[in-house]
Amino acid sequence: MSKADVLSKLDHEFSHVAARVKETSGAIGEKAAAAASAVGDMANRAATNLSADADELASIAGREAQRVGEQLSRNTPHSGILGNVSQSVARTVTEGGEYMECSKLSGMRHDLAALIRRNPVPTIFIAMGLGWVASRMFRK
Numbered sequence: 001m002s003k004a005d006v007l008s009k010l011d012h013e014f015s016h017v018a019a020r021v022k023e024t025s026g027a028i029g030e031k032a033a034a035a036a037s038a039v040g041d042m043a044n045r046a047a048t049n050l051s052a053d054a055d056e057l058a059s060i061a062g063r064e065a066q067r068v069g070e071q072l073s074r075n076t077p078h079s080g081i082l083g084n085v086s087q088s089v090a091r092t093v094t095e096g097g098e099y100m101e102c103s104k105l106s107g108m109r110h111d112l113a114a115l116i117r118r119n120p121v122p123t124i125f126i127a128m129g130l131g132w133v134a135s136r137m138f139r140k
Helices: 003-075 080-118 120-139
Strands: none
Touching: 003 080, 080 120
């Protein structure tokens, strides 16, 4: 076998190996993309389930707040200054519970975002105040 034949055969074998490596790397890339897609789908499903669970918990909390408001209304005075105040508190608790039950967490998040967009400066001051209070609490 001449040197040219050996080089030709090596060149052919190298081309064959290079083609196989290219095929294998393409297959690995496809598998990696499929795995990444599967992980993304699983994360999306988990986030959706978590959001649905949070909405359900907010709805349950809303129903419980309504019950508390109704109990306050039944068990507190109905007349006089104390009656007016207690009935107002009971009505506010009941209405807050209805809002929580109907809006759920996702609706409350949307309403809060809209409120912040409409009132950015007071929101900044409130956040600064809450931060100050939290820092005072954690210092002790």
